[in-house]
Amino acid sequence: MNTHTARKRFGQNFLHDHSIIYNIFSSIQASAGEHWVEIGPGLGALTEPLLKQKLNLDVVELDRDLVALLEKKFAAYDNLRIHSADALRFDFAALAAPGEKLRVIGNLPYNISTPLMFHLLDNAYCIEDMHFMLQKEVVDRICAEPGSKKYGRLSVMMQYYCDTEWLFDVPPESFDPAPQVTSAIVRLVPHKQPPVQIKDVKVLNRVVTEAFMQRRKTLRNALKKLISDEAINELGIDASLRAENITLEEFAKLSSLVEKKLD
Known part of the structure; x- marks a missing residue:
C-alpha cells in the first residue's frame, strides 16, 4: 500500500x-x-x-x-x-x-x-x-x-x-x-550528425533567443544588435519575417554570420 x-x-x-x-x-x-x-x-x-x-x-x-x-x-x-x-x-x-x-x-x-x-x-x-x-x-x-x-x-x-x-x-x-x-x-x-553545420551552439542559442524574445518583432528589429537587415537579406532570408517563420537551416545561416562577426 x-x-x-x-x-x-x-x-x-x-x-x-x-x-x-x-x-x-x-x-x-x-x-x-x-x-x-x-x-x-x-x-x-x-x-x-x-x-x-x-x-x-x-x-x-x-x-x-x-x-x-x-x-x-x-x-x-x-x-x-x-x-x-x-x-x-x-x-x-x-x-x-x-x-x-x-x-x-x-x-x-x-x-x-x-x-x-x-x-x-x-x-x-x-x-x-x-x-x-x-x-x-x-x-x-x-x-x-x-x-x-x-x-x-x-x-x-x-x-x-x-x-x-x-x-x-x-x-x-x-x-x-x-x-x-x-x-x-x-x-x-x-542526431548522429547535427542536421545543420554550425561552429558554436551558444551563438545559435543566442540568435534564436533574441529572435523569439519579442515574437511580434520582425527579424530586422529583433536581431538589429547582432546583424544588419542587409546582411540578413543577403543570406536569402526576408528580414521582414518574424522568427516563427524561420527554419532551423535559416537560423544556422544567421548564426554562422554572427560567428564571423564575433571572430
Whole structure:
C-alpha cells in the first residue's frame, strides 16, 4: 500500500493508469541487456516493468523518502541502482560504459523539464534515445514546425539536437494527484550528425533567443544588435519575417554570420 504523499515542491504526480503504462512500453520497445536510466521514478510505476525486462536500470530520485521506499520495494532486483540525487546536477555520462549508449525515460516535473532536457543533451553522445512524459503544451512546442504559433526557441534548439516525435497524450486522471493539465509522451532521438553545420551552439542559442524574445518583432528589429537587415537579406532570408517563420537551416545561416562577426 502506498503511504507516500505527493509533494508539491518536487512537482510529484504519480502515474497509476495501467493502460498508459502498457502504451508507454509498447512505444519504447525495451530489451534485455540494454542500459536504461529512469529520472524521477516516483512509486515505481515504470520501474517495475522495466526491471522485469532484465535490463540494467539506474534511477535518479531527489526525494529521500521515495529513495527509501524504492530500495525496500525493489530489494530483490540485482539489476537496479538507485541514485539519491538532483537530476539537474547529475552526471549522466558517468553511468555509461565506454562506447555504451543509454536509453532514458522519465515523468519529468513540469518546473524543471526544459533545463533538465538541455542538461541531458550536453551528454547526447552517450544517449540512444529519450522518452519523457511532459506537459502536452511543452511537447507541442518541442515538435512544432515553422509557421506555427507553438514554434519557438524550444522547437529550434531541441530539433537541432534531436529528432522529435509526439507519441500520445496522457489525461490528468492517469495520475495521483491529478495535475491541472494534460500530459503527453515525446520521443527524442539525438542526431548522429547535427542536421545543420554550425561552429558554436551558444551563438545559435543566442540568435534564436533574441529572435523569439519579442515574437511580434520582425527579424530586422529583433536581431538589429547582432546583424544588419542587409546582411540578413543577403543570406536569402526576408528580414521582414518574424522568427516563427524561420527554419532551423535559416537560423544556422544567421548564426554562422554572427560567428564571423564575433571572430
